[in-house]
Amino acid sequence: MANNILEMKNITKEFFGNVVLKGVNLEIQKGEVHILAGENGAGKSTLMKILSGAYKLDSGEIILNNEKLEHLTPISALKKGISVIYQEFNLIPYLSIFENIFLGKEYKKGLKIDTKREIQEAQILMKKVGLEVKATTLVHELSVAQKQLVEIVKAISNEVKILVLDEPTASITDKETKLLFSIIKDLKKENIGIIYISHRMDEFFEIGDRCTVMRDGSYIGTVNICDTNEAEITKMLVGRDVEFQRLHNEVVDYSKKVLTVKNLFYKKLLKDINFDLYKGEILGFAGLVGSGRTEIAKCIISDYKKTSGEIFFNDEEMSSRLDKNIENGIVYLSEDRKDEGLILMHNIVENINLPNLKQVANPFINTIMMSKKSKQYVKDLNIKGGSINQNVVNLSGGNQQKVVIAKWLYSNASIYIFDEPTRGIDVGAREEIYNIMYNLITEGASIILISSDLVEIQKMSDRILVMKEGQISSIIKNSDSLTQEQIMESAL
Ligand code: ADP
Ligand code: MG
Numbered sequence: 001m002a003n004n005i006l007e008m009k010n011i012t013k014e015f016f017g018n019v020v021l022k023g024v025n026l027e028i029q030k031g032e033v034h035i036l037a038g039e040n041g042a043g044k045s046t047l048m049k050i051l052s053g054a055y056k057l058d059s060g061e062i063i064l065n066n067e068k069l070e071h072l073t074p075i076s077a078l079k080k081g082i083s084v085i086y087q088e089f090n091l092i093p094y095l096s097i098f099e100n101i102f103l104g105k106e107y108k109k110g111l112k113i114d115t116k117r118e119i120q121e122a123q124i125l126m127k128k129v130g131l132e133v134k135a136t137t138l139v140h141e142l143s144v145a146q147k148q149l150v151e152i153v154k155a156i157s158n159e160v161k162i163l164v165l166d167e168p169t170a171s172i173t174d175k176e177t178k179l180l181f182s183i184i185k186d187l188k189k190e191n192i193g194i195i196y197i198s199h200r201m202d203e204f205f206e207i208g209d210r211c212t213v214m215r216d217g218s219y220i221g222t223v224n225i226c227d228t229n230e231a232e233i234t235k236m237l238v239g240r241d242v243e244f245q246r247l248h249n250e251v252v253d254y255s256k257k258v259l260t261v262k263n264l265f266y267k268k269l270l271k272d273i274n275f276d277l278y279k280g281e282i283l284g285f286a287g288l289v290g291s292g293r294t295e296i297a298k299c300i301i302s303d304y305k306k307t308s309g310e311i312f313f314n315d316e317e318m319s320s321r322l323d324k325n326i327e328n329g330i331v332y333l334s335e336d337r338k339d340e341g342l343i344l345m346h347n348i349v350e351n352i353n354l355p356n357l358k359q360v361a362n363p364f365i366n367t368i369m370m371s372k373k374s375k376q377y378v379k380d381l382n383i384k385g386g387s388i389n390q391n392v393v394n395l396s397g398g399n400q401q402k403v404v405i406a407k408w409l410y411s412n413a414s415i416y417i418f419d420e421p422t423r424g425i426d427v428g429a430r431e432e433i434y435n436i437m438y439n440l441i442t443e444g445a446s447i448i449l450i451s452s453d454l455v456e457i458q459k460m461s462d463r464i465l466v467m468k469e470g471q472i473s474s475i476i477k478n479s480d481s482l483t484q485e486q487i488m489e490s491a492l
Contacts, residue, residue: 006161008047008051009062011061014058020217021217026219030191034211035198035204035210037212037237038213038426039215040396040398041399044166045086045166048197049084051077052082053077081161083155084164087166093140096138097137097138097142098123100150101157125153129153160192162194165195166197181207210223247460251280253279257278257315258277258415259277261276261300262274275472281462281463282437282441282449282461283446283447287468288468288492293467294450297450302318302325331408331417344392346392352410377410382432384396418449418451420451422453458482461478463475
């Protein structure tokens, strides 16, 4: 097609026998925002790393402006006008903004670098994207959103033809997202082809022109955004229809309290919290971010020391020691899996077994049992990422979350507190996490589900506890007729 600037044809790639791209196609036109969609582990980042020369392709073709690109390296790809902005960025923290921008293509004055000119030019480019700091600022002093803007400036300083943004809004605020979108719209006018990777379906419709969907390393198809809808894209993503269906919990036993929280106060953040959790129940915690939901969880497990109040587990006062509570079977799955949940540089086996050493080290560490258990969880939870010896850092977000869940499932607890378990996770993996929760309650556990996703709260909860500014504003029995508006009313 005449308008294509980029064509990737039939790209394949394997890592140590694990085929992660199985003949993927991608065509990008001038001035379009092309959404690249796919669940965690579908192969999007790998495809982009091939485009940027970071990985070598096994077979297939890359054609840029009718020229076949061979033996791409990160430097040659950049020279051809291909810029990829990764989630983890590619900036040198202890250099200034302008030094990062002109790294490898410095302006020279005689033998010396012409810093004055670099600073001036950097400042002009920075203004274009609304980055209002000094070009001499060190990169490590910048916020995530500002670093992203530096990356964009770096790209446009290179006469970029193809700009790839890999989940650019995953860790920036809504306001920063708005700015990013207006920059993207400007770049479109300059005929740059933009490849946009995201999990947020609302963004596809806000910013996208076309969308290519990948699944399990395969090319599924390309659609025009104006001719499609969420249901169609979801079906392409997961390979089947996904409907909203409320969980019908037949195991909850309202005659058996497993947890009672009485008059709980914590600093100025929680005021007089009272509720019960029953055997087999999923109790949803709704409310705005900052309304105190995570604080309740942390007070229950004694990660935070409550100011006053009582907490009973099976009618016995809970220990004030975190480790004792874990041992007694109350676990908290953090919302911040990168900081609290996982040791990224360790492999799947080590991460799953770490909190469960009492079971596998009796008295000697039983590595065979560790591998066997890990393999079972990888299978049960459908953790994708090659082998159990894969370092967790190489797994996609959804699969990392499943490793967090696996390590706590292993502990056979009776109360699980899930804090935002599906944030940043795609539809298919979400369903698997819901299935895991269902299996837990049928095996006799109880669950507190903290979530900002009201669809998730409605789908999974038996009762919904709504928090507002550190207090419980209502506890609602879930039903098919309950609306999101009714829940929100209590939260606002
Ligand atoms: P996505 O970006 O769509 O979430 P990725 O491209 O990151 O997916 O991953 C696709 C698959 O390739 C995953 O199973 C992942 O574990 C695997 N993978 C990615 N990079 C490497 C690597 N350097 N070594 C081994 N496997 C990898
Ligand atoms: Mg990725």
